[in-house]
Structure formats: structure tokens, C-alpha cells
Amino acid sequence: MAGVLRLTGVTKEYPRSGAALRDVSFELNKGEFIFLAGHSGAGKSTLLKLISMTERPTHGEVRVSGYSSKSVKSREIPKLRRRLGIVFQDFRLLPDRTAEANVAFALEVTGARASSIGPKVSRLLTQVGLASKATAFPHELSGGEQQRVAIARALVNDPFVLLADEPTGNLDEKATHAIYLLLREINASGTAVVMATHDVSLIERTGMRFLELDRGNLVYDGSDVARLKADLRGGGRR
């Protein structure tokens, strides 16, 4: 199956802090679920920024859903972003709007028809299990619930891939597991998921493919958790 996302020899250097990624290549297949593992500062966020074309690589090429980092024009990037769903550790909800308004907002800014917004928002909130809290403001929700709202928002444009940057970083174990299950569910319905995390136990439990980054280098691509444990838990590598 053709990859929907491909990085070829990608290096990203920042003027001040130097290389954040060095010669990274990998491919994500349609509907796949992968983890991005590594310490903080290993380059996980940079990788996600390159995929969303928030940043462009210094060398190499990022191809996402037909767009190449080499040729994409600035005005095409909003179109690309509508094909991606992005979720953050800190949720990034607008604090002055209700859960449903936060989700609707994402539809509105992309020019969706007004009549289609309402039904879609309630369907998405139901999907993430928050139908009963549609009119709650973010500060009235728990961390896990806020992340569900953020996930619902990321799904409004039916993305082909969901990029999650430490989505469970601020959550307790129970909420973490629930969010993971939700992401699996989303994945089961055909959306690819790239989830950055430093939660080794989560990767361990699932036994799924993971990419391990260490100081900007892609040091492992596979599903051998024993290896990850040695690297991340053994210490001394930082």
C-alpha cells in the first residue's frame, strides 16, 4: 500500500540551537498507528511540525497526502492542514467557548456550511463520549475530557492522519488509557495516527510499531519493546 506520509532524508536545523533532526526517513501507511518515542528534546515535536508543514526541512523531503515540502506553496498549507488532525499535550482549547463551540469553531473557520455544523459537532462529541457535556466550558472539564474535546475538534475535517503530540502527557494513568483507547477506535475507522509519547509502558502494553528518536536521530523503527526499554529506562543516554 502506498504511504500517505513519507519522510526522506529529513534534516532540520535551527539557526540557534542546531540540528533538531538528522537524516530521518520513514513511511506511514494508510490507516496505520505508530508511536514516536524518545526523551523530551529528542525531536518528536519537530517531526510533527514538519509533517504539518509548520516547519520546512533544511534538507530532505516531507511528503504528506500529495503535498511535498519542496514544492508546497504557503497558501496551500491551510488546505493540507484540513486533511490533518492535530492534538497537543495542553489541549489548546479556547477557554471562553463551550466544548461544542470549540469543535464548531474548527468547522466554521474552514468555511463549512452552517447547516452542517450542528449535526456534525454532536456526532463528534458523541464519538469521543462527551455528548452530555457539550455546553460545558473547558475549565469545567477534567483534563481527559478536555483532551476528548480537542480530539473531536481534530476530527472535524475527517483527517487521513491524526498527529498527537504527547496527548496524554498531562493526564493520569486512567485517563491516559482511555485516550489511548479512543485513538485506537479512531484508527480502527481508517484514520492513521502518529502519537508522540515518552510513556514507555503505554508502548509496551500495545506492542505496536514505534519510531525511536534520540537527539535528532531516528535510532529505531520497529516493534521490539525490549530495545526501547533499554534505551529509555536505562538512562545514561541523555
Added chain:
Amino acid sequence: MKLAWREVLLAFRRSPALALLSVTTIAFSLFAFGLFGLVAINIQTALRAIEDRVEIRAFLVDNAKEAQVNELLAAVQRLPQVADVGYVSPDSALQRARAELDEFRDVMEGALLPGSVELRLKPGARDPETMRQITGRLETYPVVEEVRYGREWVEKLYRVRTVAGVAGLGLGLVFAVVAVIIIGATIRMAILARTKEIEVMRLVGATNAYVRLPYLIDGTLKGIAGGGIALTMAWIANRAVARSFMQTDFFTTEQMVLGVLAGAVIGLLGSWLSVGRHLRRVWQDS
């Protein structure tokens, strides 16, 4: 567009204090600029009024013939710089002198004053150089005995006018730049409070134009409101001065419209620049 207006309204409802602060800042910056403008306008008006009184007087020889005088008048009238010209006969000169210098009435009994030709120049031709030229021209006529125009005084007036003009332009520019900087900073502050929103909008794939629109409307409205308030304050200040000191000119309608438009443009530009800065920052590290 409808959504953009809703966002504008929402932003105002959320932080009316900040919006009010922006409008007030814009109003006071433009007010300072406007006051300065008023002073400049009134100085120019005063100088023009003085200039209007500048005239050249050519005294004629005692035995000037009527034909000679008429010839001179006709020649003077043909000069393009001349606004109007008049003849003062020896008799009327005497009458005028008596009226103006009542105390010397007796002294002037039976005195003989020379007749003269008085002329005033058009605006724009009242500089010392032109006056010297015209004077030289008049002196070539044999019927003219002497030409006077208060040379030193005219030169001084002209210098004052030039200095006032240059200083006005320079200071006005400084005031305008300060106003733009202050207003820009105010708008940036308002936008900084909404960085998160801009980020989220970009994240979900809003186009730059879409992100910008509410801020542009917001900035423009604030600019117009600020401009209107500044104009009102300037009007009140002007009236206070006019009542207690002296008659002053206020802005013409065109200048008022221009002033409010300037507020709108500054608001628009300030927002445009400030949003642009944020459009590049989408994915801040948490």
C-alpha cells in the same frame, strides 16, 4: 464575513476594558496630533492675514500728469503677480493723513503730500524676491519718485513663515510617527491577548485571510472610534480657546474626514502588521 463580525463582537464582550483602552489610546494619540495640526493651521492663517496687508507703495513726482499716472496704472495691472492696484491722489492722501493722525491736524494744514500708486500682490507672489523685482520695475517709470514696501519687515515675515512651515511639517511628522507607534503597540497588545485563538485557527486550517479579517475589522473600527473621539476633543479644545482668547480656525470638513480616515488606516495597518507576526507562529512548544 458574518463570522468575522461575530468574532469582533465576542472579542469586545470578552475584554471590553482592553478594547476601551485601545480606543482611548488611539484617541489621545490622534488628539495630540490634531491639536498640533490646529496650532499649525492657525499660525498659517495668522501669517496669511498679515501677508494680505503687505503692499507696495510707489510715490509719484509732484507734477505727475494724469496720462502718466494712467499709463503706470495700466502697466502695473498687466503684471501677473499683481492682485489689485489703486491710485491715491495728493488730496485724498492728505485727507487720509488727517484722519489717521488727528493730533497733527494743524501741522498738515495746507501741506502737500505726494500722490501714490498702491498695489497688493497675489498670494504666492509675496516673497521678498518678487517684491524686489516689482519695485525695480516701478522705479523705471519717470513718474515714480520713490518706492516703499517695508523691505526688512517683509523679509522677516517671510522667514517666519518658512520656519513655521518647516517646523510644522517636521513636528507634524514626529507626532504622526509617535501616534502610529503607540497605536501599533496598543493593537499588538490586543492581539497578543488572542494569540491562542490565532494559533488554533491556523491549526485547523483557516486561511491567512480568514484569520486576519476579524482583526482588521476590529482595528479599523477602533481607529474610526478613536479618530472620532479625538476630533470631538479637538473641537471642544478649539471652542474653549475661541471663547476665551481669540478667534481660531477649526479643521475643514475635508480635513475632518481625512483625520478619521487616518485613524481607520492606522488601525487597519497596525492590525495587519501585528497579525502577520503571529501568523507564522502556529505550533508553539508547550
